[in-house]
Amino acid sequence: MRKLDLALFVVVGGIVIGGVVAVIVGNNRAATDVCTSTGANHVISISNGIMQPQDTLAQHCDTLTVINKDDITRRIAFGVHDHHQAYDGVSEKILHKGESLTVTLIKTGDYHVHDHYHDATEAEFTVK
Ligand SMILES: [Cu+2]
Known part of the structure; x- marks a missing residue:
């Protein structure tokens, strides 16, 4: 039972941390508005x-x-x-x-x- 709790804690923790990292990376991408080529x-x-x-x-x-x-x-x-x-x-x-x-x-x-x-x-x- 204790092993199961630990496994659950690790899985849930991983999902939470992954979500936070994804939000941070997503925000940075929006803030860094890069042009790969220029127009007129x-x-x-x-x-x-x-x-x-x-x-x-x-x-x-x-x-x-x-x-x-x-x-x-x-x-x-x-x-x-x-x-x-x-x-x-x-x-x-x-x-x-x-x-x-x-x-x-x-x-x-x-x-x-x-x-x-x-x-x-x-x-x-x-x-x-
Ligand atoms: Cu001025």
């Missing part, structure tokens, strides 16, 4: 302090490039000005004149990008 490239260019286009509609796994065509240095950040949120591992990047940054659109949703030094220079992009 969308460009937001900054001229005279204005990001064009103001709204970009893209598909999941497309790429987005932000180009600074102005003479001044910009600090491009994702998220709204007072609440930066990294996108594709990029939270902020300095762009001197003519420089650009490119991210892969790994997460769906509505996002915001702006120049942290001049927060009126901003645009939105939506990833479907």
